[in-house]
Amino acid sequence: MTIAAILEGKGHDAITVDSDATVADAARILADMRIGAMPVMQGGELAGIFSERDILYCLAKEGAPALDKRVAELMTAPAITVDSGTSILAALSVMTQRRIRHLPVVDRGQLVGVVSIGDLVKHRIERIEAEANAMRSYIQSA
Secondary structure, three states: OEHHHHHHHHOOOOOOEEOOOEHHHHHHHHHHHOOOEEEEEEOOEEEEEEEHHHHHHHHHHHOHHHHHOEHHHHOEOOOOOEOOOOEHHHHHHHHHHHOOOEEEEEEOOEEEEEEEHHHHHHHHHHHHHHHHHHHHHHHHHO
8 A cells, every 4th residue: 555545535735835934924834724744845846844843943942033034944854755656654664763743745856745644544544444344254254
């Protein structure tokens, strides 16, 4: 099973922020959309990823003036990405090893979506439950 299956279920829409936006504006988007991270776009291309952690680290270090900085100054770049053909287990492995919770999905240089650790775990649980139900049905019919 690949990342494409996840995107088919959740959709390809991705909330993004421009690299020139202020940290305060980006924080508002994260809060309003109730998301933990979003891809940063610059000139129509993926430039990095901006997360709650980026805000916290900078606020802890610099205080309130950090909110006036540009997202480009705080974002994590380059973003760690996967393509839609990546297996779900491979994506989970990358997220675990790199200690990240969000992966932009890029095909042929274009952002096509974002998957979170929650999306991947939910899919895995649904697959395991489906397999368990199939096994129960098989055992009961024997």
